[in-house]
Amino acid sequence: MKKLFFLLSIFSIAYPVQIFSQPIPVQFTINTRVQRHAISPYIYGTNQNMTGSERFTVFRQGGNRMTGYNWENNFSNAGADWYHSSDNYLTWVVGIPSSQERIPGIVVTRFVEQNNAAGAKSLATLQMAGYVARDGRQMVTEAQTAPSVRWREVKFRKQAPFSLNPDTTDAFVYMDEQVHFLINRFGLSSEGGIWGYSLDNEPALWPFTHPRIHPLAPTYREISDKGITLSHTIKRLDPGALVFGPVLYGISAYINFQDASDAATEGIGYDWFISYYLHRMKKASDTCGFRLLDVLDLHWYPEARGDNRITESNATTAADIEARLQAPRTLWDTGYYENSWIGQWRKEYLPLIPVIRKSINTFYPGTKLAFTEYTYGGGNHISGGLAQADVLGIFGRYDIFAAMHWLTGSSDYISSGYRLYRNYDGAGGSFGDTSVFAGTSDKVNSSVYASVTGPADSSLHIVVINKSTTSSLSGTFSITAGTNYPACKIWGMNKNSTSLYYAGLYAVTGNSFTITIPALTAYHIVLDPNFEVSSPLNNVFDNLRVYPVPAAGEVYIEIPDHVHGIQSARLVAPDGRIRHLTSDMFTVEANRIVLQTAKINLPSGMYILDFDTPEGRLKGKLLMQKE
Structure with missing residues (x-):
C-alpha cells in the first residue's frame, strides 16, 4: 500500500506548559568487535506453552509430578501438591484419551512428538527418588509410605533383556529400559531423539514434596551416588544425550543441600554443595573415561521483596514492581544486593552467575549451566514482561546454555518478553545468535543487550529496557562496528498492551542516534545497511487543519475520513531526537487527534509530528513555544 503523507499546519502554543519529570539522559555503547560469543538458542525454553507465538526452542517435562511418574502405566503422584494422589493427571494434561492411558510411555512420547512438530528440543525427566506410582487409586496415606503396595521400586539397571512392552506385574520400574524404549521410538539423541535427561526434580525437597516416596532427607552422598549411576546408565545407552543435574530448587540447596546431615563431613573443603557435586561427578567421569554430567541444572525463584516477595501473586505494589525490575541484577551485578534474606545474609554467593561459574571452572571445567525453572512473577503486569526480557538478555550475555521459564500465574507479559527476542515483528524476527558488547551509563534505570547474526555485522539487534x-x-x-548503518527500525512493548508494536523507521548518522524511551518500555532496535530513510516531507499535503486550544492545554488535528486509528505517534526534535507519545499524551476521536500538550515535556522548537496509521503515515510540522 502506498503511504500517504500530510503536512500539518504550523502553529504556536504561547501559554505556560506544565513541566513533568525530565527524561533521564543515558549513554548506550555498542561495540560489535569485542566480547563476541555465540548465544545458546536453548535459553528461549519453557516448561509450559503460552500463546504459541513465542517460538520456544526447548520444552522441559519436569516438576514435582515427574518424580513419581511410572512410565510403564503412566500413573504419577502429586505428592504434597495435592493429597499425595496417584492418578491419571499427566495423561489428562497431555490430552491423551482414556483408551490410550495405559500405553507405555505415552506421556513422554506425546510430549516429544508435540515438540518435534514445533521444531523444539525435548528435555525429559528420569525418576531417581526410589519409587513411582503403582496405581491410580488417588490418595496415598502416611501408612502407605513406600515401600508399600501403592508403589513400584525404581531400578536404574535391569540386568536383563529390554522389552518394549514392560512387565507391569513385577515389583520394579527400570530407568535403562525407559531410555531404551525412547531410543527405539525416536532414535539416538544425535539422530534427533531425546535431547536431554534431567536427574529427577528438586531432590533436596523430597521429604517435603514427596514424603510418601522419600520421607527421609537425602544426603550429599546419596544424591551424588545416584546421579553418577543414573548418568552412567544414560550415557551407556545414548552417549550424545545431555545429562542435566542435580536439579536444585534454590540457594539453600545450592549451599548445603537443605542442611543435609552429612554436609559437615562430605562437604569438607568445599564452599557449597554445588562444588562438592561437580567434583564428585568430575572424579567419576575421569574413572569411567567419559563425561557424565553435561549441564549443571539449577532452579531460581528470586527471594527479592518490595512489600511482598516478587514471585507471589500479591506482589503488585509500587515497591514490589520496583523490586521485580531490579531483581535480575542479582544474577550478574557485583555489589548489588537485593532486599531479601539472601541479599542480607548470603552476600558471599552473589552475584549468582559468576560465583557458579567459579565452581564450574574449578571443579568440573566445561560443564554447561542451565536454569530449568525460574520466574520473576508479574505475568499480568508490564514489570513481569520487562524482567523477563532483562533475564533473557542476561542469559545470552553470560553464556547460559539453557533456560526454561515456569509459569506461576498469567503468561500475558511473560510471552511479550519472549516475543521481544523471538518474534518481535510477528513474522519470526529474532535477536541475533552472536552476543556483542553493550553497555549503559545507568544500570539502575536501564538495561541493554546487543547481538549480530553469524560472523558479520550486517544486521545489528539491540534490546533496550527502561526500568x-x-x-x-x-x-x-x-555504535562501533565494521558496518555503517543509515537507519534503524524499532519494535516495542509497553504497559498499554501485551502486543508488540512497530514504532517506526529512523535515520542514523555516523552510527549514532538518540531516541526517547518511555517509562516501563522495552525496544527491539534493528539496524541494517539496507534500510533507507526518505525525507520526512516528501509527497506531503497541506490540507490538514490544526486548532490549538490553549485553555484546555490541547491541540486538535483533523484527520482524513479514510484514516481509522493511530498505531503509534512520535515527535522528532530539531536535533533528531525522538520522543514517543504514549497513550496519555493523545487520544483519537472520530475525525481528529487530540494532543495533550501539557503532558508533552519538550523544550521550545520546531518538531516533526509523525503518526503511523493502518492507511499510511501522517507527517507534518509543529512549533512549540513555552513561556
Whole structure:
C-alpha cells in the first residue's frame, strides 16, 4: 500500500506548559568487535506453552509430578501438591484419551512428538527418588509410605533383556529400559531423539514434596551416588544425550543441600554443595573415561521483596514492581544486593552467575549451566514482561546454555518478553545468535543487550529496557562496528498492551542516534545497511487543519475520513531526537487527534509530528513555544 503523507499546519502554543519529570539522559555503547560469543538458542525454553507465538526452542517435562511418574502405566503422584494422589493427571494434561492411558510411555512420547512438530528440543525427566506410582487409586496415606503396595521400586539397571512392552506385574520400574524404549521410538539423541535427561526434580525437597516416596532427607552422598549411576546408565545407552543435574530448587540447596546431615563431613573443603557435586561427578567421569554430567541444572525463584516477595501473586505494589525490575541484577551485578534474606545474609554467593561459574571452572571445567525453572512473577503486569526480557538478555550475555521459564500465574507479559527476542515483528524476527558488547551509563534505570547474526555485522539487534516507572529515558546510542548503518527500525512493548508494536523507521548518522524511551518500555532496535530513510516531507499535503486550544492545554488535528486509528505517534526534535507519545499524551476521536500538550515535556522548537496509521503515515510540522 502506498503511504500517504500530510503536512500539518504550523502553529504556536504561547501559554505556560506544565513541566513533568525530565527524561533521564543515558549513554548506550555498542561495540560489535569485542566480547563476541555465540548465544545458546536453548535459553528461549519453557516448561509450559503460552500463546504459541513465542517460538520456544526447548520444552522441559519436569516438576514435582515427574518424580513419581511410572512410565510403564503412566500413573504419577502429586505428592504434597495435592493429597499425595496417584492418578491419571499427566495423561489428562497431555490430552491423551482414556483408551490410550495405559500405553507405555505415552506421556513422554506425546510430549516429544508435540515438540518435534514445533521444531523444539525435548528435555525429559528420569525418576531417581526410589519409587513411582503403582496405581491410580488417588490418595496415598502416611501408612502407605513406600515401600508399600501403592508403589513400584525404581531400578536404574535391569540386568536383563529390554522389552518394549514392560512387565507391569513385577515389583520394579527400570530407568535403562525407559531410555531404551525412547531410543527405539525416536532414535539416538544425535539422530534427533531425546535431547536431554534431567536427574529427577528438586531432590533436596523430597521429604517435603514427596514424603510418601522419600520421607527421609537425602544426603550429599546419596544424591551424588545416584546421579553418577543414573548418568552412567544414560550415557551407556545414548552417549550424545545431555545429562542435566542435580536439579536444585534454590540457594539453600545450592549451599548445603537443605542442611543435609552429612554436609559437615562430605562437604569438607568445599564452599557449597554445588562444588562438592561437580567434583564428585568430575572424579567419576575421569574413572569411567567419559563425561557424565553435561549441564549443571539449577532452579531460581528470586527471594527479592518490595512489600511482598516478587514471585507471589500479591506482589503488585509500587515497591514490589520496583523490586521485580531490579531483581535480575542479582544474577550478574557485583555489589548489588537485593532486599531479601539472601541479599542480607548470603552476600558471599552473589552475584549468582559468576560465583557458579567459579565452581564450574574449578571443579568440573566445561560443564554447561542451565536454569530449568525460574520466574520473576508479574505475568499480568508490564514489570513481569520487562524482567523477563532483562533475564533473557542476561542469559545470552553470560553464556547460559539453557533456560526454561515456569509459569506461576498469567503468561500475558511473560510471552511479550519472549516475543521481544523471538518474534518481535510477528513474522519470526529474532535477536541475533552472536552476543556483542553493550553497555549503559545507568544500570539502575536501564538495561541493554546487543547481538549480530553469524560472523558479520550486517544486521545489528539491540534490546533496550527502561526500568523507570515514572521517567522516560533520552538514550543516545554510539555504535562501533565494521558496518555503517543509515537507519534503524524499532519494535516495542509497553504497559498499554501485551502486543508488540512497530514504532517506526529512523535515520542514523555516523552510527549514532538518540531516541526517547518511555517509562516501563522495552525496544527491539534493528539496524541494517539496507534500510533507507526518505525525507520526512516528501509527497506531503497541506490540507490538514490544526486548532490549538490553549485553555484546555490541547491541540486538535483533523484527520482524513479514510484514516481509522493511530498505531503509534512520535515527535522528532530539531536535533533528531525522538520522543514517543504514549497513550496519555493523545487520544483519537472520530475525525481528529487530540494532543495533550501539557503532558508533552519538550523544550521550545520546531518538531516533526509523525503518526503511523493502518492507511499510511501522517507527517507534518509543529512549533512549540513555552513561556
